Amino acid sequence: MENIKIWLKKNLFSNWYYSLITIFILYVLFSTIPTFLDWAFFKATFIGNTKSDCKSGGACWVFIKVWFDKLIYGFYPEKDLWRVNLTFLILIFSVALAFFVKDKFKMYILFFIIFIFPFIGFILIRGGFGLDQVETRVWGGLALTFMLTFFGIIFAFPLGVLLALGRRSELPVFRYFCIAFIEFWRGIPLITVIFAAAIMFPLFIPANANVDKLLRVAIGISIFESAYIAEVVRGGLQSLPKGQYEAAKSLGMGYWRMNFLIILPQAIKTVIPGITNTFIALFKDTPLIILVGLLELLGMVNLAKSNSYWLGFAVEGYVFVGIIFWVFSYLLSRYTQSLEKKYSTEKH
Amino acid sequence: MFLTSQFKTTLKKNLQPLNLLPQVFLILLIIYIVYFFSKNTEINLDSRNLNFGFDFLSNNAGFDIQFSLINYDGSSSYAKSYLVGLLNTLLVAFFGIIFATILGFIVGISRLSTNWMLNKLSLIYVELFRNLPLILQIFFWYFVVIRSLPSTEKSVIILNFLTINLQGFYIPKFIFSNFVFIFYGFILALAVTFFLRYYATKVFYESAKVIPVFKIFLLLVIIFPIIFALLGDVKITIEYPKLVKNFGIFNYLGGVKLVPEFLALLFSLSLYTSAFIAENVRAGILAISKGQKEASKSLGFNNSQTLKLIVIPQALRVIIPPTTNQYLNLTKNSSLAAAIGYPDLTGVFAGTALSQTGKAIEIIFIVMMTYLTISLIISIILNWYNKKIALVER
Numbered sequence: 196m197e198n199i200k201i202w203l204k205k206n207l208f209s210n211w212y213y214s215l216i217t218i219f220i221l222y223v224l225f226s227t228i229p230t231f232l233d234w235a236f237f238k239a240t241f242i243g244n245t246k247s248d249c250k251s252g253g254a255c256w257v258f259i260k261v262w263f264d265k266l267i268y269g270f271y272p273e274k275d276l277w278r279v280n281l282t283f284l285i286l287i288f289s290v291a292l293a294f295f296v297k298d299k300f301k302m303y304i305l306f307f308i309i310f311i312f313p314f315i316g317f318i319l320i321r322g323g324f325g326l327d328q329v330e331t332r333v334w335g336g337l338a339l340t341f342m343l344t345f346f347g348i349i350f351a352f353p354l355g356v357l358l359a360l361g362r363r364s365e366l367p368v369f370r371y372f373c374i375a376f377i378e379f380w381r382g383i384p385l386i387t388v389i390f391a392a393a394i395m396f397p398l399f400i401p402a403n404a405n406v407d408k409l410l411r412v413a414i415g416i417s418i419f420e421s422a423y424i425a426e427v428v429r430g431g432l433q434s435l436p437k438g439q440y441e442a443a444k445s446l447g448m449g450y451w452r453m454n455f456l457i458i459l460p461q462a463i464k465t466v467i468p469g470i471t472n473t474f475i476a477l478f479k480d481t482p483l484i485i486l487v488g489l490l491e492l493l494g495m496v497n498l499a500k501s502n503s504y505w506l507g508f509a510v511e512g513y514v515f516v517g518i519i520f521w522v523f524s525y526l527l528s529r530y531t532q533s534l535e536k537k538y539s540t541e542k543h
Numbered sequence: 544m545f546l547t548s549q550f551k552t553t554l555k556k557n558l559q560p561l562n563l564l565p566q567v568f569l570i571l572l573i574i575y576i577v578y579f580f581s582k583n584t585e586i587n588l589d590s591r592n593l594n595f596g597f598d599f600l601s602n603n604a605g606f607d608i609q610f611s612l613i614n615y616d617g618s619s620s621y622a623k624s625y626l627v628g629l630l631n632t633l634l635v636a637f638f639g640i641i642f643a644t645i646l647g648f649i650v651g652i653s654r655l656s657t658n659w660m661l662n663k664l665s666l667i668y669v670e671l672f673r674n675l676p677l678i679l680q681i682f683f684w685y686f687v688v689i690r691s692l693p694s695t696e697k698s699v700i701i702l703n704f705l706t707i708n709l710q711g712f713y714i715p716k717f718i719f720s721n722f723v724f725i726f727y728g729f730i731l732a733l734a735v736t737f738f739l740r741y742y743a744t745k746v747f748y749e750s751a752k753v754i755p756v757f758k759i760f761l762l763l764v765i766i767f768p769i770i771f772a773l774l775g776d777v778k779i780t781i782e783y784p785k786l787v788k789n790f791g792i793f794n795y796l797g798g799v800k801l802v803p804e805f806l807a808l809l810f811s812l813s814l815y816t817s818a819f820i821a822e823n824v825r826a827g828i829l830a831i832s833k834g835q836k837e838a839s840k841s842l843g844f845n846n847s848q849t850l851k852l853i854v855i856p857q858a859l860r861v862i863i864p865p866t867t868n869q870y871l872n873l874t875k876n877s878s879l880a881a882a883i884g885y886p887d888l889t890g891v892f893a894g895t896a897l898s899q900t901g902k903a904i905e906i907i908f909i910v911m912m913t914y915l916t917i918s919l920i921i922s923i924i925l926n927w928y929n930k931k932i933a934l935v936e937r
Binding site for chain 1: 556562565566569570573580583584586587588590656657658659660661664670671674675676677678679682683686687690875876878879881882889893897903904907910911914915918919
């Protein structure tokens with residue numbers, strides 16, 4: 196009891212204005228949280244299949260339940276949903292496996308995820324080899340969000356590393372090209388890139404070469420993010436002492452061997468937090484494709500909430516989307532922080 | 544002499560075949576890509592009976608923009624619609640930066656508060672707003688919060704100043720006659736402060752006396768414009784928004800109307816960016832070692848002097864570079880306006896004007912170049928400032 200008193204005195208009521216602030220915050224919390232809980236849980240409707248089941252005045256989670264498949268898979272044909280599920284199961288399984296095996300095998304799993312899995316996933320989701328073709332315009336929902344993020348990561352990362360190396364190259368043509376390239380992409384908003392990819396780019400290629408809109412947008416997003424990755428990696432490269440380069444050269448290593456075996460492993464290790472932050476940004480940016488008519492998770496919610504039968508459930512939809520995005524972003528940033536701690540102790 | 548010899552070595556190095564060949568190859572590749580794209584563009588434009596050019600800018604735009612800082616109507620040119628869009632972008636970015644900075648500093652300092660409740664609440668604030676996609680936040684403000692405001696007849700009026708309803712926010716319009724005199728007073732206050740600061744620095748180094756320049760500046764900036772206003776016979780008329788009934792529909796007329804799209808965008812941009820700025824502020828203050836504060840105390844500075852002369856100047860050095868980036872991000876993110884129909888540069892020009900004219904290449908080029916220019920200007924200004932306050936090491 197005495198301890199609690201001391202704790203309260205020290206942490207909540209240490210002086211008069213802190214006491215005022217504490218009381219004010221308590222007042223605000225007590226006046227908002229019960230209302231919210233009532234809405235989200237106690238008065239909410241969880242059971243039912245139609246709009247008329249929602250009469251209690253609270254949140255209508257039936258809305259999410261009815262639209263669930265659409266929110267997750269978009270308009271992907273129902274009988275083929277197992278293909279999307281299988282693809283993501285393979286990915287989750289291989290990532291989970293990477294946590295439990297020795298470092299030596301991690302390399303193989305990484306190799307599988309980067310070089311083999313994309314082809315398996317593409318064939319499974321897009322069709323071919325005996326599977327029905329599924330056009331990209333019916334892809335959507337959370338699955339599309341993840342696909343874009345994954346595509347973005349595996350393309351933006353290597354490109355970003357090359358750009359960072361180019362920016363520090365001794366060859367002026369490469370250096371100035373990379374500087375111009377990076378600064379251009381960093382100076383414009385992602386929306387203009389998406390517009391350009393969707394509307395302008397088809398004019399640049401031969402009329403008969405039909406590049407899929409989703410692919411164009413995905414490439415646009417990847418190039419955009421690669422410029423940010425490049426700047427993060429450059430930070431890592433700059434933090435390395437000159438001695439590392441000199442040591443590598445004195446061992447007789449050439450440019451590529453020096454960079455890939457000595458420089459980059461060290462540089463990238465120091466900037467892992469920055470790289471993950473860029474990936475989180477990429478994940479949070481994917482909903483922007485709504486603007487060119489591609490419907491990922493948020494787009495599907497917008498579609499569902501403006502369905503004439505299901506009008507008026509915008510809040511439920513946005514809360515659902517918010518929870519999904521928040522959980523993934525938060526977990527990733529938490530994981531990054533733990534990595535940061537791990538590597539900072541290794542240094543000493 | 545040295546320069547030329549260095550230049551010669553660089554040149555020599557670059558002329559070695561192993562270094563020269565890839566560079567020549569890259570140049571040829573770029574030329575080929577440009578050629579390939581422009582050739583295709585020519586063919587594609589020809590087949591669609593379009594031509595490349597910026598003449599369309601002087602044509603009549605023929606569409607209306609509901610929120611504009613300058614006079615604009617359907618008979619104005621595309622160039623003018625571009626200007627309207629640009630000004631709207633700058634408007635929301637300007638106020639967004641101000642609000643995000645204020646909120647960011649408040650939350651960032653609260654994160655370090657010893658008050659447990661304040662501390663945890665600001666942590667929740669930061670984690671909540673920065674981990675949600677900005678476009679979701681914009682939709683939430685626009686489709687949920689603003690849609691749940693009271694209707695026009697039931698408007699909420701706060702202190703007879705701010706009127707809130709579904710149509711947006713209304714504030715009174717201040718109309719000044721001879722406004723220029725107030726401006727003169729303001730300029731004079733700035734000029735006097737400028738010289739005072741110079742003088743104060745001199746006095747400080749000579750006799751260690753501190754002249755409270757900032758307090759004097761605050762005083763002057765209030766007093767001078769008022770004196771000038773009295774001398775120059777400045778009259779202020781306040782135009783309040785009035786509730787009018789037209790054909791059975793209630794509406795507010797007069798005053799300044801802030802449309803819901805603007806408000807939704809402003810709120811979401813400010814809150815989203817403030818979460819990032821708060822983290823910068825927190826990191827900046829934490830970066831100052833305890834020794835600095837102790838040293839300052841042992842020199843006899845009191846708490847506010849320590850904060851003002853020791854902590855803040857050093858913390859700002861850490862805070863400013865990443866915060867600059869956030870300002871740039873906010874400006875670029877304001878282009879998400881297109882998603883809710885706020886007529887910013889992207890919405891008006893890359894949206895409406897593009898779909899009307901079909902001039903995809905020209906319009907997207909103009910829009911990209913505009914954002915690039917804004918980004919460059921902001922980063923040049925802040926780099927200059929950053930250099931000015933950077934640590935001077937011996």
